[in-house]
Amino acid sequence: MPEPERPEAPGGYDPVGPRPGEAMSPTGQGGAMDLALQEAESVEGVAVAKESGPAGTAGAPGPREKARSLWSDAWHQLRRNPVFIVSALIILFLVVISLWPQLIASGDPLQCDLSKSQQGSAPGHPFGYDTQGCDVYTRTVYGARASITVGICATVGAALLGSVLGGLAGFFGGWGDSLLSRVADIFFGIPVVLGGLVFLSVVTGTTVWPVVGFIVLLGWPQLARIARGSVITAKQNDYVQAARALGAGNARMLLRHVAPNAVAPVIVVATIALGTYISLEATLSFLGVGLRPPTVSWGIDISNAATQIRNAPHMLLWPAGALSVTVLAFIMLGDAVRDALDPKLR
Template identity: 80%
Template sequence: MPEPDPYENPKEAVAPTGAGGAMDLAMSEAETLERGGTGRPRSLWSDAWHQLRRNPVFLVSALLIVFLVLIAIWPQILTGADPLRCDLSKSQQGSAPGHPFGYDTQGCDVYTRTVHGARASITVGVCATLGAALLGSLLGGLAGFFGGWWDALLSRIADVFFGIPVVLGGLVFLSVVTSSTVWPVVGFIVLLGWPQIARIARGSVITAKQHDYVQAARALGAGSGRMLLRHVGPNAVAPVIVVATIALGTYIALEATLSFLGVGLRPPTVSWGIDISNAAPQIRNAPHMLLWPAGALSVTVLAFIMLGDAVRDALDPKLR
């Protein structure tokens, strides 16, 4: 009786058991791992999340940021004291029971003010980042997608803002503002921060709209709005998220710098920059006044920069 030909009935074909079969099995397992075990290829965001979960830098920075946000919203988690309650008889005294960070020049508890100072800094950083990211993404995305005179006009306006020194601009702009709230500082940072986001969004949109799927959507009759919202925008937003995350830490440092110079946040607002400014003249006599708010500021800025670096590495396959 003749042997059956496996090529006549593929279902009865037997997989090779030699080196070729082992190689096919390994390739199949690798493909399954690449798809995350779900049978479907990972998207950019799911693949980035897969990478972030395995990155210790992301985990440490994310946990630290969550802790900072919690104490910014509910400082009562760590202290129930009033940061504006001071006792001049304890001016510049060191650590004491119940007051581990000592007292400042006005006799205020440094620990309580350091905890409550997170609210102003986090609020300025988050609000300024959201404002700059939304405004810059909108203007830069439209300029990159439509081009022409709109692109040229936006580029020249952005160049003007790039030429303004940040600290000098803050001294001029905020010196005429009498409000002690965070919103003038947020508005100033958004005013000078959107051009950077706009330039990143413009370049990302120009790259995305050259892809074949965008050209295919255009050939099928999709309108400009649909292509921008459904095809170009989602595939161009990753660089903007990376830059905005890193910029958030920079904006927190900028707020502290402006408050240190006396044109940012003003008393009675509790801010790390204000406390650093008050402690600077007494750094030799009472270094603890400067150490704790400056340390909290440095850790916060470092956490957001580390988070931005981790997100950048996860969203950019070239860096893996």
Template identity: 55%
Template sequence: MSDIRPGGPAIAPAESPAPRPPAKTKSSKPASLWTDAWHDLRRRPIFIISCCIIAVLVLMAVWPSLFSSIDPADARTCDLSTARQLPSAGHLFGRDNLGCDLYARTIYGAANSLKIGISTTIFAALIGSLVGLVAGYFGGAVDSVASRITEIFFAIPSILGALLIGSTFRGSGLGIWLVVIALTLLGWPMTFRIMRAAVITAKSQDFVVAARALGAGPSRIMFRHLLPNALAPVIVVATINLGGFIAAEAALSYLGVGVQPPEISWGLMIADAQARFLDAPLPLIFPAVFLSITVLAFIMLGDAVRDALDPKLR
């Protein structure tokens, strides 16, 4: 209605301003467990330090020539007349009991130690996760049989069992894979228990009940719904176990049933140097320090991942 004032023209009412379109904002998707964990890990100094150490160790294992121009596999680089020589400009760690460059052997020893540790971790995680997934989902007789089998393996001391396997099949020609097989056979039950417990907890959740009601088969439920939700604790345990497997390989090599000459590993270097430790401690100290740092780095990484994936510990 127009506004009529005495003695003046009609004035139209002021129009209300058109509403502004809502400002465009970034789509906010609900953060997943892995996204939250990654954001949390990036703020943890322990995670960053352990990742840097592991990255250097991986470079040493894959491209040892980046760190040393001496190939310890070449017998011409060893000179008995310079055995147990102290560190110098050309030999940063000195020479071992056979006159070989200790720095080059320490660098090249990382390859077998990491190869055995990573391979054992992968195989143990795959076997334990698969058996635990099946046993936890089906339960009943399947769960009982699988649990009794794992209890048999748990009753065997790890080092003693691996020592028995290694000494029995030492001449089989498997090389370092014999160590991997021995440690895998004794290492998968731990992953089995973690996966089984996580699956039993997750299979009673609403999303599993809904998937079953919609006609999803056992394989789809296990691998599309249960496995992704039960994988976090397995990753944590596998990361921590990796350091333990590397230490176990060193122990087996020290006892004479692990890596065999002419291969190089830190455990074998420690075994060779322990006889002359009082006269020349450096050939034992340097590989032992590298072994300790490697095991500690993986344990630190596992602790950081565990704290990031467990909401109760944040």
């Protein structure tokens, strides 16, 4: 008489054990153990799927994770770049002492004592004295104010003027673009140092503004070319053409779509140029046509110490070292910003 068939559990597993004549399961424990193992593997698979993302690939962003924009992604890269961190800390320290030099220097940079002329380090005066008997440490600290002011103001002025003129010329084109290109070529042909000697020898003053005006006058063509090329590239993108097809005006397209995507190269070049402008101010002051006494400047101190380098090398060492560190910090910052904003360099 045939044996009655038993109903199978869901999934084809026997909760009691194998039928007569059937082989044992690979685990050797029967169908109940196999069912438990299958359930455990299914739970583990669900957990792995949740961690790996909806597509089942490890490392894929989850449904709630949003893609970072260009600026947030650049900041994410900069925070992990040691070059950016070191240069930013140096620049922050220089900006603080240029605003409040009395935090680390309690003396007066214009108070001198001829009896201490060219003397070396002394208690309370670690950098020694210059030819006039002024404290080199105090003058080095106060000299950061003029250099940082010239660098920042000249960079902001050149960036604004160059970005506006270059952006408009690149966006609209036509005769305005051709005129800007020819004017920029004329300014590129002027030697910087020679132009400074001619311009600043006519425009006299003891403040930083003549030097700032000269640097802006010769610095804007470079940034204008960068802005022009970046705008020409950005306006050919599909989203700009779509905005134009939807009836967006020139002002809206330029401010909302083109400018935010074309400003990154200008920021990179301006950041690197800031250090160059600081060194240019020191060069012009060294030649006697930049900043003039009683303004305290690293270039003026280097000029005064150049003739006494054999007798008192400390007069040249400290202001020249401060100038070199400042210029290097801004160049390093510009390189870090360039690497963060350019995906091809990552």
